[in-house]
Amino acid sequence: MMYGWDGNGWGVGAWVAMAVLMLIFWGGVVTVVVLLVRRTRPGEGSAALQPPHYDAERILTERFARGEIDEQEFTARRAALRRQE
Structure with a gap:
């Protein structure tokens, strides 16, 4: 069959x-x-693997390079960002 x-x-x-x-x-x-x-x-x-302060630090560096902030303000803000880790 x-x-x-x-x-x-x-x-x-x-x-x-x-x-x-x-x-x-x-x-x-x-x-x-x-x-x-x-x-x-x-x-x-x-970008997702990096801590969020890296993006803020990059923006801060760009502002310093454009002359929007002086060296004293740049170092103070960068130190504040690095303390927040």
Whole structure:
């Protein structure tokens, strides 16, 4: 006797189970790809790893370089930022 398309096979339940398993499989593949792409983006992750005072210190250095603040104010503010660590 042949098992196949003549109605003696596994039935509709097997087709539904295969469809659900395929959705789970491809969903997992897409999830892994998205996580890998997010992890390997250059520049985005490095800012999150640095403490917040580095950004403030960078802005302070830029203000000093533009001449908006003098050296005394620059060193006082930088020391205050470094004490907050």
